Amino acid sequence: MGRTLFSGGTVMTADGGYRADVLVEDEKISAVGTNLNPEGAEVVDATGRLVMPGFIDGHTHMDMPFGGTMTADDWHAGTRAAIAGGTTTIVDFSLQDAEGTLDGALQTWFGKAEGKAHIDYGLHVAITNLTEEIKAEIPSLPEKGVSTIKIFMAYKGTPLYSEDDDLFETLQIARDAGVLVMVHAENGDVIARLTDQALSRGDTAPRFHALTRPPEVEAEATNRAIRLAEVAGAPLLVVHVSCAAALAEVHRAHERGQTVYAETCPQYFVFSYSDLAREGFEGAKYVCSPPLRDEWNRDPLWRGLQSGDLQIFGSDHCAFNYEGQKELGLDDFSKIPNGLPGAEERAMTLWTEGVRGDRISEAQFVSLLSTNQARIHGLYPRKGVIAPGADADIVLWDPDLTMTVTAENRHGNVDYTPYEGMTFHGGPTEVYVRGRLGYKDGEVIAEAGSGRFIERSFEGPAIKSALV
Template identity: 50%
Template sequence: MKKIIKNGTIVTASDTFQAELLIEDGKITQIGSNLSAIGAEVIDAKGCLVFPGGIDPHTHLDMPFGGTVTKDDFETGTMAAAFGGTTTVIDFCLTNKGEPLKNAIQTWHDKSKDKAVIDYGFHLMISEINENVLKELPQVINEEGISSFKVFMAYKNVFQADDETLFKTLITAKDLGALVMVHAENGDVIDYLTKKALEEGNTEPIYHALTRPPELEGEATGRAARFTGLANSQLYVVHVSCADAAEKIAEARSKGFDVWGETCPQYLVLDQSYLEKPNFEGAKYVWSPPLREKWNQEALWNALKSGQLQTIGSDQCSFDFNGQKDLGRDDFTKIPNGGPIIEDRLAILFSEGVKKGRISLNQFVDLTSTRAAKLFGLYPQKGTIAVGTDADLVIFDPNVERVISAETHHMAVDYNAFEGMQVTGEPISVLVRGEYVVREKQFVGKPGSGQYLKRAKYRTNTPLNQNETLSI
């Protein structure tokens, strides 16, 4: 059924204006004034902002870690995302050394099948680069539409790749048209500091942060950036948590390196002291990189405002406090890393960023949607409001005040990392390809209605020959 949105203020990454939107067959077909509403459902957005659906470029749904599995899967996780104003997620597909990439990708298709209520895509983890991997990567891009590869510089003996693998991945990605993503922490030094802490009997959650100091994030970020410059490739640094890492990204960009940076809401509003909460409550805030000393927050906000950090991901990776986080009650290294963030990503950035004058409304849209769409091969289908784009839309009340709480959130996890925080602004209705997923703050979507997205290559739509392989 046709829909027309009236009386709202349209916001994109570049413009703010009053207009009506006509939606037909899942697309925006007209933008203007006094559009004909004959045969269309009229949606009154009076007093509300209308902006493109959020794109969360960093989620871990139904992901195994530390002997357990994240509490939110593709059904509950995408439902919570929709309530928060996100209409597309890009999840991380993990791989195992020696396993064909296609097997890992099929596992993630199986996890998401008939569950997602919003659209989704995958990033692919690269743990090794050999002839078999090189032969598969063109098919990964052309057939699966996966054009971003993730390399871990941390989690020694679990996910961590060596420098040779990272550098070869950068060279490979340059030739194939893929964007390389890195989790930038020095895993070798962290491994040493962690063992030393345990030997000295330091087992509390705060030692998760103390054994992963910001210097090690900055060092790894700078190293990855230098490799990127040497390879003349492209890099996206995920979950930047500290001033040191943000500075390394800014330095690389000043040299003309193709380097991008993402931060997350938790690093903008929470700090290292949360890991010191008594009665093991600090375990709720164990994720990597860890929360930093509070002064880093202003540096991150300034980096967002100046454009030296370009996106906001959630790094959604939820584990229950009772039954999962408490696996590490006597050993902080056994606390599953991650937190429930997906639902509150937009609200925190709007309330703490736009409302407090740290970023503009247009920057908010760019950070939460448009830039990710451009970097990850979804633009202009996603990430903006224009004739011909998918009608992924958020009708957002910018003035309502509310308190974030586990009692009212829609994630499956038993706590909220932002419990008790008062925010201003809330999604009222959310549409994906012109169909309601959330209507007047009520879920009306359907598991399985979300579509898998095949994404374009990095900054190009030119496909490789199906039989093309690469050698280094």
């Protein structure tokens, strides 16, 4: 592939920034320093920009069935959106068929990604039916390059829902297999009862999605999952933490010295319950789970990112069109497909609200989007770092770039964007995947199918060592 020298920029890592050049050879970073030999190299002028490791998004749902429909973004559209936001690797969820195997789920998702992925990817497996066959299969996941299992505590009445005994046994088996369990922590039983009661009263508007999933049901399930992991002696990852009450349970676990990782997402920092309560059916565009919360939850979430109680910032990209998909719930909020697009907006949201808002540092930005993601999701040190030997996944970030979001300038396949009209300050100008230019100045250049499956191995980083 030849040599590329990134010259004149400021290398920004999870440990801080410094002026240096970056030399890339054969898809890998070969040197970082000053006065590097440019002979035979294509020189990329990075003056005025930050040179960051490619962002990793450990929480996406591409081409996924849900609620009788399929996410609007397949692997072609979804990974186009991701690379336009600076993401060079995603980890997506392969869902076990109720009567199928975990390997069958992986093979299905390999088929979905084949010929379409513009960036590199890994796969989680989501267990929907913990049979004896599945229990025997879990220990084989690491040899297949899979280091994470997803369990849903929500969505009672669907194949996704898992009872506590299945969660607990999965934690025990995964502990011995060297696999990390991640949970969607909401109390599915209580949500089902509250939903039935709301619908029986005729409360069908989108805002009742949030009112039937109050913060307390997320906090209770978060605590329950944490305590079950404590009894099992297993590490745990709680995804999409949305509120102060759930975060408090994570903080208490850390005070006890328990290994609990936690993720939050951009939608909880820029949208709120008031968006769900918009006039008419407009609030359906903002239906996701856990739901959007009252704005006062934002400051505690920022403190969680600052303190390290929240280690990663994922998109939970799960996009559905407004027409024909969100509209499935016109007369029943419980039938609105749950999810928002966010892969393209994730990094720019965190920079605009976090770095420019003086809430987090530039180094924390890299940690939350890249380095901690790589550590927790089993990609480090191949991904998530600017260092010799790492894949040459590189983002050239312009702190002064300004972009106003419209549905027309998005790179996914969704007929709306909840971020419509929002102005971001700071964004990627060029994105490289393994040294190859994949995005530049608004245009996706990476070819469909150029992304590769990346095997992952969970090593259980200590909470503190994974932080800035």
